[in-house]
Amino acid sequence: MAGHDRWVGAGGSTAATVEAAVEEALRTALAGRDASLVVVFASPAYPLDQVATELDGRLGGVPVLGCSTAGEVATSGVSDSGLVVWALGGEGFEVATGLGEGSEEGLRSAAADAAQCAHRVESQANELLVLLADGLCGNQVEVVRGAYSVVGASVPLVGGSAGDDLAMERTQVLSGTVATSEAVVAAAISSPAPIGIGVAHGWREVGEPMLVTGSEEVEVGTIDDRPALDVYLDAFGAPEAVRADEALFVDFAVTRPIGLVRRGRTEVRYVAGADYERRTLTCIAEVPQGAAIHLLEGDEATVLDATDAACAAAIEGLDGQPPIGVLAFDCVARRAVLAEGGVQQELDRISAATGGVPVAGFYTYGEIARTRGSGGFHNQTLVVVAFA
Amino acid sequence: MSGHDVDRHHAWALHVLTEVLSSLSLTDDRSVDLAAERVAESLDAEVVLVVRSDTVLASVGLDRAGLEVLLAATGDRPAGVELAVGPLASDRLELCWSPLEADGVLLVGRFGEPFDLEERSLLRSIGRALALSLVVLDALASERQARRELDDALSVATHRATHDPLTGLPSRELLLERLDRRLLAAEPERRHQVFVLFIDVDRFKQVNDVHGHAIGDLYLSAIAARLHEFAATDEVCARLAGDEFVLVTMRPSLEAAEQVAADLLIRLVAPLELDGHVLVPSVSIGLAQGDSGYEAESLIDDADLAMYRAKQEGRGRIVVFDPDLRRATERRAQVEADLRQAVRTSTEFVPYYQPVVDMLTGQVVGFEALVRWVHPERGIVPPDEFIPAAEETGLVVEIDARMLRAACAQIAEWRQRPEWENLALSVNTSARSFADPGLPARVAEALDLSGLPASALLLELTETVLMDEARSSDHMRQLVELGVSLAVDDFGTGFSSLRYLREFPVAVLKVDRSFVDALDGAGGVIVPTVVGLADSLGLAVTAEGVETEAQRDRLIELGCVYAQGYLFGRPMAADAVTERLNA
Numbered sequence: 001m002a003g004h005d006r007w008v009g010a011g012g013s014t015a016a017t018v019e020a021a022v023e024e025a026l027r028t029a030l031a032g033r034d035a036s037l038v039v040v041f042a043s044p045a046y047p048l049d050q051v052a053t054e055l056d057g058r059l060g061g062v063p064v065l066g067c068s069t070a071g072e073v074a075t076s077g078v079s080d081s082g083l084v085v086w087a088l089g090g091e092g093f094e095v096a097t098g099l100g101e102g103s104e105e106g107l108r109s110a111a112a113d114a115a116q117c118a119h120r121v122e123s124q125a126n127e128l129l130v131l132l133a134d135g136l137c138g139n140q141v142e143v144v145r146g147a148y149s150v151v152g153a154s155v156p157l158v159g160g161s162a163g164d165d166l167a168m169e170r171t172q173v174l175s176g177t178v179a180t181s182e183a184v185v186a187a188a189i190s191s192p193a194p195i196g197i198g199v200a201h202g203w204r205e206v207g208e209p210m211l212v213t214g215s216e217e218v219e220v221g222t223i224d225d226r227p228a229l230d231v232y233l234d235a236f237g238a239p240e241a242v243r244a245d246e247a248l249f250v251d252f253a254v255t256r257p258i259g260l261v262r263r264g265r266t267e268v269r270y271v272a273g274a275d276y277e278r279r280t281l282t283c284i285a286e287v288p289q290g291a292a293i294h295l296l297e298g299d300e301a302t303v304l305d306a307t308d309a310a311c312a313a314a315i316e317g318l319d320g321q322p323p324i325g326v327l328a329f330d331c332v333a334r335r336a337v338l339a340e341g342g343v344q345q346e347l348d349r350i351s352a353a354t355g356g357v358p359v360a361g362f363y364t365y366g367e368i369a370r371t372r373g374s375g376g377f378h379n380q381t382l383v384v385v386a387f388a
Numbered sequence: 389m390s391g392h393d394v395d396r397h398h399a400w401a402l403h404v405l406t407e408v409l410s411s412l413s414l415t416d417d418r419s420v421d422l423a424a425e426r427v428a429e430s431l432d433a434e435v436v437l438v439v440r441s442d443t444v445l446a447s448v449g450l451d452r453a454g455l456e457v458l459l460a461a462t463g464d465r466p467a468g469v470e471l472a473v474g475p476l477a478s479d480r481l482e483l484c485w486s487p488l489e490a491d492g493v494l495l496v497g498r499f500g501e502p503f504d505l506e507e508r509s510l511l512r513s514i515g516r517a518l519a520l521s522l523v524v525l526d527a528l529a530s531e532r533q534a535r536r537e538l539d540d541a542l543s544v545a546t547h548r549a550t551h552d553p554l555t556g557l558p559s560r561e562l563l564l565e566r567l568d569r570r571l572l573a574a575e576p577e578r579r580h581q582v583f584v585l586f587i588d589v590d591r592f593k594q595v596n597d598v599h600g601h602a603i604g605d606l607y608l609s610a611i612a613a614r615l616h617e618f619a620a621t622d623e624v625c626a627r628l629a630g631d632e633f634v635l636v637t638m639r640p641s642l643e644a645a646e647q648v649a650a651d652l653l654i655r656l657v658a659p660l661e662l663d664g665h666v667l668v669p670s671v672s673i674g675l676a677q678g679d680s681g682y683e684a685e686s687l688i689d690d691a692d693l694a695m696y697r698a699k700q701e702g703r704g705r706i707v708v709f710d711p712d713l714r715r716a717t718e719r720r721a722q723v724e725a726d727l728r729q730a731v732r733t734s735t736e737f738v739p740y741y742q743p744v745v746d747m748l749t750g751q752v753v754g755f756e757a758l759v760r761w762v763h764p765e766r767g768i769v770p771p772d773e774f775i776p777a778a779e780e781t782g783l784v785v786e787i788d789a790r791m792l793r794a795a796c797a798q799i800a801e802w803r804q805r806p807e808w809e810n811l812a813l814s815v816n817t818s819a820r821s822f823a824d825p826g827l828p829a830r831v832a833e834a835l836d837l838s839g840l841p842a843s844a845l846l847l848e849l850t851e852t853v854l855m856d857e858a859r860s861s862d863h864m865r866q867l868v869e870l871g872v873s874l875a876v877d878d879f880g881t882g883f884s885s886l887r888y889l890r891e892f893p894v895a896v897l898k899v900d901r902s903f904v905d906a907l908d909g910a911g912g913v914i915v916p917t918v919v920g921l922a923d924s925l926g927l928a929v930t931a932e933g934v935e936t937e938a939q940r941d942r943l944i945e946l947g948c949v950y951a952q953g954y955l956f957g958r959p960m961a962a963d964a965v966t967e968r969l970n971a
Binding site for chain 2: 145148149152153211261262263264288289290291292372373374375
């Protein structure tokens, strides 16, 4: 594929104003080129509606997608309270974007509406649907189900649930000039060159497997017929302070997910909160009643090993062609495990594994990667998408 | 999967079965869809199809073309098909079939990786569980449908029982229930008061009489429809009976409720075109406010009373309930009850006699008989307190008849005296009595029994009664034949039409006391006019309410001969008259 002029660019900024940040990130990402798609990941410090207006003012009719984050990923070094722009362009890439609005009940129909854009993009040998969802709305598994119901097995799905720096109050997504909650945005991308997808998490089991004896979608009531919260706190030997203070729970749980036992693998579920009165756990995606689970934990070494694995799998998916850019959806929980400097280490590893091409992404409340089967919602996982 | 993934093999298939069974709900309509999605996700399968009796109950990952390929394959149930669904799915779609009852199938498809024994066994178990669930879901659906039909039938029956069949508005029973609920809810922290508007269609009987009952029904239905359109969703409107409707509204003040009544009145009186007839409705509205402790019935009664007053005041208007209306009604009800009792006992009504004198000679020329009610507890009840009630109930006819008989007998007796041999008798005749077809017979009987000559009897009527009743009354002719004369009471206060003075056997004009009282003013003009008129027609004039000598002298001066009043004698019982005569 030598001689092609497809390109991927990434840029970041931590400038004080939306205007300056957008200007700086765009300048690096576009480097004077015309983009087919611009994706923006912005810290809650930058009001997303202002970001949308600013981008629209500078880009005119270019399709723009984005969301709020719990941290940003960019090889430029931005990781916190910043704004990252990822863009692609050049001959060969075809793009269509969509927006679907849901309700507080959930995002299934929103995802289905957003995914309709896959029918509008010119079909090529390789296709991809990128989904960004309000991370605090309903059962996030429904985002994958909604999109899958529209595109079926024909198109792989990748993406993530928007974050808000673990404030757990409001997350937003962006499409064009609209920034909103209770919604899903999507970009369908087709390319003549391969697109590789790698998925890995890096957690290990703690103790014996247990049975979910009572749950309703994302809320786990009982495990082995005992209150789920008590089972969880006991199993991890939670300190007294955490047992006494609901506010400390989010930080405690971020590095202690639940793993659903699946066919030959474990599906990770992020524990987003707890109800200290009802003694229940609330996860970001459903934990079915009847499921066998493991409690999981990890450390810096396993998280970074998983980074290598995900990158390797993504590169492998390019069938030997060199990558031109990478998009990454990394769970905020993995970041919490990394010690100071660990985030930079992870970026360095991604950069090294992908040959120093532009990389951008964000720390999410949930990750999407469906390459086979019909499921594809993950937690505490890294999804790496490599473009050739 | 990375080397760090948890790859120990637990009995995953068993847990998946538990998960799928947990997803089968008897209350969630999406139960089968959810189960299909769980099956697909847990087996890393791209495609799931649940079909029964050629109906697709659920499908995952299939577009229309894919669906058609797989539906076509259900006969042969192959182990795999070539299904081009895009760049990812270049492999053959491996299939696993699990029967669902006799004519159904659970089909799971996965690209490139056949199902192993554990998975096939798992899917068989899921298929069996799904089949049993579907049977139960079907039974539940039928039961729900049956219950819905029963509920619908019950609700139709309830609607019929609680709504008026002609207009479709709630009936009295439902109105009372809803009004009671509002009255209860209004306490104690209410910001809005409960108001009842009692609406009565004016002269509905005439519409029925003139246009027929079919138009009458259309007329009521049209008014009901306007009322229903007018009512806000939180207001209640109902048809009480016949041409009576009610609107219940919640308003912050009486003024606001009056405004509602005014708006409604305007809405209801717009012209209606019914089957080619243009009718202009008129309604009378009574408005009453619900107070603490009020019951629905009493509040409606209040509004009804106010409506009744609106009718009395001339119809087509709004009257707000006032407690005096209730007191007046209660008093009238008591009077009515007493009246009925008094009529039964037959001793409580007695005639009093007021002399009529010839002012030129000072001689008594006759008496006017005036009814007095001697109540066993209340003593003598003034006529203005019971005559309206007697008129309304029709008891006045019986009372008049008794007075007539008693007075005729008394005057006949007094006429035995040589000085009173030409004594005349005036008897008041109410509108109801005059309209009663039995009047000529009763007069004839009283004359017969007493022996009083008809020429000595004057029936006193007001001008209004003459105008309204006499011309169309057949028995006027009979009275004329008997030889009875008429006296026009309160002459000058009514129509004062000359025509009836010629048409009917009028012998006397009685000048109303108000003109006598005002002899120095308006009476000074009217009395000589009446006297002049009477002279020219050959009629006598009697002045009423003469109380002073000055009045008497002035009347004589004006040419008036006859008079009655306190100056000549108050109304007295017959005994008192006889006593005075003998003194």
